[in-house]
Amino acid sequence: MEQTESKPIKVRRTKKQITQLLKEYDKSDGITAKEFCRKHHISEGAFYSARKRHRSQNAESSKSGFIAFKTVTVKEPSVNLFAEVNGIKLYQAVAAEYLKTLAS
16 A cells, blocks of 8 residues: 655744744634644644744843842831940840840
C-alpha cells in the first residue's frame, strides 16, 4: 500500500505576522494553545518559542531602567522620651540592666 499522506508545507511568517497571531491568541477566549496551533498550522514548540521571544522583547522595551518608589516621612512619636543611649531612643520604661547593655 502506498502512503497518501504528504508532509505539511512549511510557511515562513514575518515578525509582524507572528505578532498578529500572538495577539489573536491572547484575545481568543476558551481556546487552548494546542487547538490554536492546529488551526493556524503552527507547531506547539514554535508557538511557545515565539510567545516567549515576543514577551521578552516587550518587557525589555518597556523597561526604562528606573524603579518608581514612594518616600515615606516618619514622624517622631508624640509620647515623651524615656531615655536615649548611643543614639537609640526609648519611649517606654525598660530595666536598668538593658540600659547598661546598650551603653557598653
